[in-house]
Amino acid sequence: MGRSTNGVASKKAYELGQTAAQALLVKHYFQNTESLGLSALVKDNFFFGNNSAERVGSYAVNYNLKARLTAFYEEGLAVDQLLSVFNKIADRIQLSQLDSIEFSKCLDHNLINFDDVLGSHKQTVYSQKRGKVVASGLRSAGKPRTSPVFLKEEMGLLTSLVTPYWEPLDQLKNNWTSTVLNSGFKSCHDLIAKVMTRRWQTLSRFAKLTTIRLQEIRATDPGSLKGTRKANITFDNVSATLRARTNPVEKFFRELLVVIPESELKTAVTKGLRKGKPKSPKDARLTLQTEIASMYLNMTSNPLKIEMPQHLIEVEDFDEQTIVKALNALTKVISLIGSITGQSNSTKRYTHLRQLPGRLGSVEAQTRSLARHLEDLTTVPKAVIKSAIDLDMMPINSPAALEIKAEQGASFVDEFLIKVQEIENINKEELSRNVTLSTLVSSRKQKLLEAKALLKASLKKLHG
Numbered sequence: 349m350g351r352s353t354n355g356v357a358s359k360k361a362y363e364l365g366q367t368a369a370q371a372l373l374v375k376h377y378f379q380n381t382e383s384l385g386l387s388a389l390v391k392d393n394f395f396f397g398n399n400s401a402e403r404v405g406s407y408a409v410n411y412n413l414k415a416r417l418t419a420f421y422e423e424g425l426a427v428d429q430l431l432s433v434f435n436k437i438a439d440r441i442q443l444s445q446l447d448s449i450e451f452s453k454c455l456d457h458n459l460i461n462f463d464d465v466l467g468s469h470k471q472t473v474y475s476q477k478r479g480k481v482v483a484s485g486l487r488s489a490g491k492p493r494t495s496p497v498f499l500k501e502e503m504g505l506l507t508s509l510v511t512p513y514w515e516p517l518d519q520l521k522n523n524w525t526s527t528v529l530n531s532g533f534k535s536c537h538d539l540i541a542k543v544m545t546r547r548w549q550t551l552s553r554f555a556k557l558t559t560i561r562l563q564e565i566r567a568t569d570p571g572s573l574k575g576t577r578k579a580n581i582t583f584d585n586v587s588a589t590l591r592a593r594t595n596p597v598e599k600f601f602r603e604l605l606v607v608i609p610e611s612e613l614k615t616a617v618t619k620g621l622r623k624g625k626p627k628s629p630k631d632a633r634l635t636l637q638t639e640i641a642s643m644y645l646n647m648t649s650n651p652l653k654i655e656m657p658q659h660l661i662e663v664e665d666f667d668e669q670t671i672v673k674a675l676n677a678l679t680k681v682i683s684l685i686g687s688i689t690g691q692s693n694s695t696k697r698y699t700h701l702r703q704l705p706g707r708l709g710s711v712e713a714q715t716r717s718l719a720r721h722l723e724d725l726t727t728v729p730k731a732v733i734k735s736a737i738d739l740d741m742m743p744i745n746s747p748a749a750l751e752i753k754a755e756q757g758a759s760f761v762d763e764f765l766i767k768v769q770e771i772e773n774i775n776k777e778e779l780s781r782n783v784t785l786s787t788l789v790s791s792r793k794q795k796l797l798e799a800k801a802l803l804k805a806s807l808k809k810l811h812g
Contacts, residue, residue, distance in 0.1 A: 512615055558578060590644075597641045604636070711761065715799035719805070733747045
């Protein structure tokens with residue numbers, strides 16, 4: 349029972365039956381104990397049926413508890429009745445027959461261990477094999493330590509700042525059983541899940557940042573670096589990119605904010621850099637900027653020859669909810685403008701008439717959504733929009749650029765309507781014969797015009 353699958357084949361029939369009966373008692377104890385639950389059971393498909401992927405060599409391990417408890421009976425009513433009796437007895441007895449020492453051993457043996465819970469948060473790695481995408485293994489959430497697109501010194505600073513997210517869970521691991529019993533398995537599992545989610549989010553942000561840096565490196569020498577992969581970027585490529593920056597300190601500071609949210613910067617500086625506890629978020633920013641400048645100045649290889657910052661790079665203090673609102677709206681606006689542009693570009697004079705109602709409906713919904721998200725941005729201070737743009741490395745660099753981009757989106761709605769009119773003119777005869785289709789096109793077109801009016805009103809507010 350519990351971790352004993354490999355020894356099943358060597359057990360005699362009556363021993364296997366006894367073990368199966370004990371497994372049933374354990375299962376009912378976990379199920380009826382509020383601090384445990386069935387999810388706290390060790391993964392053992394043979395006795396508990398909770399690990400369908402379990403294998404011994406090339407053979408799958410099947411759930412055999414029922415078969416071992418009723419081995420002397422053929423399948424049928426007698427087996428079901430017998431199993432029902434066993435379950436009722438097990439539900440009543442549970443582990444009451446064990447003394448305290450045996451109980452502790454039984455609990456330790458059948459409680460899922462800490463490392464297995466931690467391991468359940470690994471991510472599947474996929475690869476191509478014979479033209480098919482297949483799972484090729486599991487990946488752990490390891491702390492980011494190196495990347496070809498960053499200097500060793502830059503990565504050292506970044507790794508230090510994210511270290512608080514990788515603080516070991518030794519206290520929980522070393523007192524696993526007692527903590528589960530006192531706090532509950534769900535509470536312990538949720539704590540681990542929260543830590544692991546934060547780690548994966550940080551790794552995702554870091555991956556996004558490496559892509560942003562790669563694009564900047566390629567732009568410094570588009571002739572020879574176009575299409576170059578991250579793995580092929582050299583130290584000289586990175587150094588040339590940094591030297592081309594007007595303000596390397598400010599730029600790298602902004603890059604770090606892609607990985608570490610502004611709201612968590614104070615903790616990152618305190619615990620990661622161990623520079624003492626900053627009195628305010630503003631102090632944390634100044635400490636980090638000074639650290640970045642010192643890092644570049646103290647580089648022994650190929651120094652960048654930059655000066656220490658004479659003033660603080662201002663990042664306004666806004667509540668996180670307002671920043672998140674701005675980020676969400678900006679992301680949606682950029683995405684919707686791209687979608688509307690695509691719809692307009694793909695609609696040609698020869699587009700089939702029967703496709704028009706669908707396209708009109710799609711562009712109308714996107715236009716209304718764009719108007720709504722622009723309306724959201726009109727309720728946010730422009731300084732917040734600027735901070736959100738800087739923090740998320742948007743494909744626009746200022747609130748003014750956002751307004752221009754939004755105007756472009758509106759102009760593509762106009763272009764789309766012109767193309768719709770051209771298609772209607774070409775298909776006048778068919779529309780006159782098909783009243784239903786003609787009515788549907790006119791109705792959808794009118795709704796799009798209404799959506800366009802809402803968009804124009806939102807743009808006017810945004811300009812104001």
